[in-house]
Amino acid sequence: xxxxxxxxxxxxxxxxxxxxxxxxxxxxxxxxxxxxxxxxxxxxxxxxxxxxxxxxxxxxxxxxxxxxxxxxxxxxxxxxxxxxxxxxxxxxxxxxxxxxxxxxxxxxxxxxxxxxxxxxxxxxxxxxxxxxxxxxxxxxxxxxxxxxxxxxxxxxxxxxxxxxxxxxxxxxxxxxxxxxxxxxxxxxxxxxxxxxxxxxxxxxxxxxxxxxxxxxxxxxxxxxxxxxxxxxxxxxxxxxxxxxxxxxxxxxxxxxxxx
Numbered sequence: 001x002x003x004x005x006x007x008x009x010x011x012x013x014x015x016x017x018x019x020x021x022x023x024x025x026x027x028x029x030x031x032x033x034x035x036x037x038x039x040x041x042x043x044x045x046x047x048x049x050x051x052x053x054x055x056x057x058x059x060x061x062x063x064x065x066x067x068x069x070x071x072x073x074x075x076x077x078x079x080x081x082x083x084x085x086x087x088x089x090x091x092x093x094x095x096x097x098x099x100x101x102x103x104x105x106x107x108x109x110x111x112x113x114x115x116x117x118x119x120x121x122x123x124x125x126x127x128x129x130x131x132x133x134x135x136x137x138x139x140x141x142x143x144x145x146x147x148x149x150x151x152x153x154x155x156x157x158x159x160x161x162x163x164x165x166x167x168x169x170x171x172x173x174x175x176x177x178x179x180x181x182x183x184x185x186x187x188x189x190x191x192x193x194x195x196x197x198x199x200x201x202x203x204x205x206x207x208x209x210x211x212x213x214x215x216x217x218x219x220x221x222x223x224x225x226x227x228x229x230x231x232x233x234x235x236x237x238x239x240x241x242x243x244x245x246x247x248x249x250x251x252x253x254x255x256x257x258x259x
Contacts, residue, residue: 004238006031010084011075011123013037013116016047016057018188019138020088022225026233027084028054035079037071062089062115063107072122081126084236087116087137087160091190092152105152112156117163124171133176134236137164141182141249144257161247168245177244179235184251185213186223218253 010027014020015036024036024047034055038044041059048057056079060071075082092108095101120135127133139157140147146154161180168178185191192206199209214221231250234240249255 001239003030003233003236005084005233005236008032008083008236009080010034010086010236011037011079011082011119012086012088013060013062013119014088014090014138015086016040016044018190019183019186019225019228020086021047022227022229023086023088023138023232024055024229025051025226026229027236028052030233030237032084032236033079035075035082063111065110065115065118068115068118069122072119081130082123083127083130083132084134085120085123085136086232087120087135089115089138091140091150092156094149095151096149097151108152108156109159112152113159113163116160120167124176127176128171128174131175133171133174134240135164135167135176135178136232136235137180138232139180139182139247141184141251141255143180143182143247144249144259145255165245165247172244175241177235177241179244180247181228181232181235182247182249182251182255183228184223184249184254185217186225186228186250188225191222216254217251221252223250223252 010032012020012024012034015024016038024034028034028051035058036048036055037058037060039061044057044059048055061067137160139160140153142150142154143158143161164178164180195206195209195213199206228250
């Protein structure tokens with residue numbers, strides 16, 4: 001199937017590794033021209049080179065708000081209008097709901113919520129002018145079923161979901177779709193870190209913990225970044241023009257929620 005995005009320009013935040021890398025690879029495979037970001041310029045450039053000539057690696061640290069506008073200025077001057085925007089970044093560390101650290105929450109809110117809002121608002125005008133755009137955010141199934149111990153992720157990703165659902169209604173008639181992807185347990189460094197943490201706390205091997213975790217998933221295994229990227233590529237496609245305001249789980253059936 002031709003997804004109709006050949007020549008479209010995409011910005012994939014956090015695209016140098018993990019799920020973002022999977023998305024960047026899938027978009028590039030469909031002929032999109034992809035700018036992918038990461039905190040480390042060298043590693044990001046290496047990731048882009050591995051993807052191919054249609055990828056560009058750019059340094060950006062979402063935790064440093066002072067760098068966002070200069071980055072977007074350079075992007076506009078050197079890359080052109082963005083047609084496909086993928087909001088993605090690393091998840092926050094574990095935290096308990098009963099333990100409130102205002103400084104922690106402010107920092108995480110700036111990185112996980114405000115940074116994406118600022119970038120989206122800067123890129124929306126050209127999408128509106130062109131009458132076509134795709135905006136998607138990588139979140140978590142925790143917006144539907146909160147995950148114990150991941151309070152910041154549960155709360156802040158839910159805030160992003162509310163914002164994007166509202167935005168979807170505002171721009172739908174202008175040819176712009178806005179959706180979320182909800183990863184479950186996929187084979188990424190973050191999943192490995194959680195397995196390692198559980199293994200250390202329980203005195204078990206990582207292999208035992210990973211096998212137990214995968215046994216909870218109906219398909220019986222962790223997903224791959226490539227599978228996740230394929231879902232994102234479809235949401236970016238011409239054929240997905242009637243899909244907007246959706247939060248799509250990519251979790252092997254792990255979520256039990258009906259909505």
